[in-house]
Each structure stands twice: as C-alpha cells, then as structure tokens.
Amino acid sequence: MVVSYNHTHEIENAYQTALAQYDRAVHKLELDENTAEYMRWPRREFTVNFPVRRDDGRIEMFTGYRVHHNTILGPSKGGIRYSTAVTLDEVRALAMWMTWKCALVNLPYGGAKGGVIVDPKTMSQTELERLTRRYTSELIPLISPHSDIPAPDMGTNAQTMAWIMDTYSMTVGYSVPAIVTGKPINIGGSLGRNEATGRGVIVCMMEALKRQGMANQRIRIAIQGFGNVGSNAALYAYEQGFDVVAVSDVVGGIYNENGLDIPAVEEHYKANKGLTNFPGSQNITNEELLLIDCDVLIPAAMEGQITERNASQVKAKMIIEGANGPTTTEADDILNERGVFIVPDVLANSGGVIVSYFEWVQDIQSFFWDVEEVYRQLERIMIKAYDATAQMAENKNTDMRTAAQMVAIRRVADALNTRGFYP
DSSP, rough: OOOOOOOHHHHHHHHHHHHHHHHHHHHHHHHHHHHHHHHHHHHHEEEEEEEEEEETSOOOEEEEEEEOOOSSSSSEEEEEEETTTTOOHHHHHHHHHEEEEETTTSSEEEEEEEEEEEEEGOHHHHHHHHHHHHHHHHHHHBBBBBTTEEEEEETTOOHHHOOOOOOOOHHHHHGGGGGGOOOOGGOOOTHHHHHHHHHHHHHHHHHHHHHOOOOTOOOEEEOOSSSSSHHHHHHHHHHTOOOEEEOOOOOOOOTTTTTOHHHHHHHHHHHHSSSSTTTTTTTOOEEEEEEEESSSEEEEESSOBOTTGGGOOOSSSEEOOSSSSBBBBHHHHHHHHHTEEEHHHHHHHTHHHHHHHHHHHHHHHHHHHHHHHHHHHHHHHHHHHHHHHHHHHHHTTTTHHHHHHHHHHHHHHHHHHHOOOOO
C-alpha cells in the first residue's frame, strides 16, 4: 500500500509547534516579558471569501488568508500556497517561521504567509488565473513592494506570481516587478531563484558534514518530496558527488542502495508524472523513506512528517529540514536524545527567501546579476547564518533549532527595543 504524506493531524497543530519552539528559545534568552509577549502575536490576519467563475459558468466561493507576523525589521515577506490543507493556524505558523528565517539570515524583512483553500489540480489554467487575480485584488490593501512581498509556495509557481504582478500593476497603473518574487525571468525574475531553496539545503548539509567531521565519508542521502525543493536538492547533491539513495513524491518513492541517477529520475518523473517504477529501483512508501538506512535525511515535503510515532526509528545520523516544520516538538526531543544532528528549517531552507531578497533588490534597482553572483552571495549568507547558529548552540549548550531561533529572536527583539513600542 502506498502511504501519502502524513499531514492531517500535524498541520492542525503547526501553530502550537511554532509557539512551543518560540517559548523554548525565549526561555533560554531571558527576554523582557513585554518584548517576548509582543513577538508571540501576529501583527495582522486577513481572511477573504471571494467568488471565482468556473469554466462552465458556475460561481464558486473560495476562502483565502494572509498573515503578517512581524514587520519590525522591514516589509513582510512570505509565500502563497494553494492547498486543501490550508488553515489559518497553518498560515500563522508559517508566517512566524518566516520572521525568524529572515532575521536569522539578516534580511531586512519580517514574516508573512498566505494561502487559499483549493486543490489547484482540479482547476484549469484559466480558472487558476481567475482565482489568483481575484485573490490578489482582495490583498491590494495589504501588499506592496514596501509593505508585503508575496512569493510562490506549495501549489503556486512563477506563472502565479506573474498573474499577481500583473493584477497589482494594472491596479496602480504601471509595472511593479518588485511586488512579488519568484517571477519568470522575462518580467524581472532572478536567475537562480528556482534552484535556490534546494541548492541552499545542500549548501547547509555540506557545511554541517564538514563541521561534524563527516566531509570525507561516502554520504547516502534520502529526500522526501520531489517538488521544487526536493528535486533541486537531489540534483545539486548528485552533481556534488553524493549518493542520493531514495526520493519520493506525494504518491510514493524509489530506493537504490547504490544511489539513483537523478537526471534520469527527473526525466522519468516528467514522462510518468510520478517516481514509482523507475528502472533499477525499488518502490517504497513515504513512511519507509523516512526510516531508510542513510546518513542524511532531507524531509522536503510537508509539515509534521517526523513525529513521536516514528522518530525513534529514524536511522539517519543527520536531518536537514528542506520543508517548513517537518519535525514536531516531541520528535525533536527524541531525536536530540538519540544524538541525531538536526539542521532546522529556518536555516536549512532559507535559500529561497535569500534569493527572493536578491530578486527584490534587483527589481528595485533595475540592475540584474548573473547566476554565478547569485550563487556566490547565497552561499556567503547561508554559511554566515550557519556559523551564527553553531556559535549560539555552543555558547548556550543547546540544539541547532533552539539556537537558530535564539539568534533570530534576539535580532528582532533588539530592533523592537531600539524602535520602542508605539505610541
């Protein structure tokens, strides 16, 4: 039996996970209680119910959200996802994690997130365009290049961003490329943006391997998720000479103990719209992939995949979190006790928002970089953030997740205290 991503129970609790992680970090930082309480709360939450005309002429109502968690360091930044699993609590959690992610890598952004409750696979391209444009029109009071800059997420892509940019631009009367990131190159997108998150995951992994004394060993990697993050991580790891022994998508996965030919896997995936039955590999479920015998596990799919139910069976020595919130708080405790080294999501998957920042800067300046410059700056920022996290972990004798949040929360708290409370 094929097991799909396990998400129903955990997504409902994503916000509780985010708050629990925050409370742990704040306790170790010994922040002023007023500052700590202020940063727990989203700054604003926006819920919209809007009509979309289906191709057969029917009008269907949809619900969407946009949450701004914090804007102390600058405009809020965060993706928009289209999924039937979207809830307000999930969006709150993702917005909060974006605040810490941006602060950790020293970007002048706060955290935001958006979502529409919809299965994009059930809609035609014209229906998706109408849904995106109407949702965007509802967000006009919130978004701008200087207040809130959306980006793609699960279920959305560069084309979605192009529709958002065009809708916003038509509303204000002139082209505004900097309103979104993750756009197509020909309307102001950045080279390297599509590969950024997956590539950054592997940059983080290589830094972790080096610091953990594992750099010269044969490293076997298992990657859950073969969307933008997972597929690009798999390809870059393959190009760097690592053995990617298992990959999976929402339906199921494949395994070869000697390593998979990732370019060939990508061709198979495109041709068959799935990974299973790849020649020379064994079909596995998503649950089996998480528990496979490997050195590095990269969960790059949904939240809440590693839980108290399966954490004790994880065989990987290292987990690099490509997805947001793939490990629950209970699982964290089990893994840390077992000595599994975890590079947390706010650090490991920050490559996407880093290159989104580069895209925004390029759009505002109307001066564009070549891809080598994008990758060089991406690596520089990620290694600097890794170093700050590792130093905090060592100084405070804590795990990398708590350390990463401590670095980020401290930066936001310092900025808040410098600015003061209004009025």
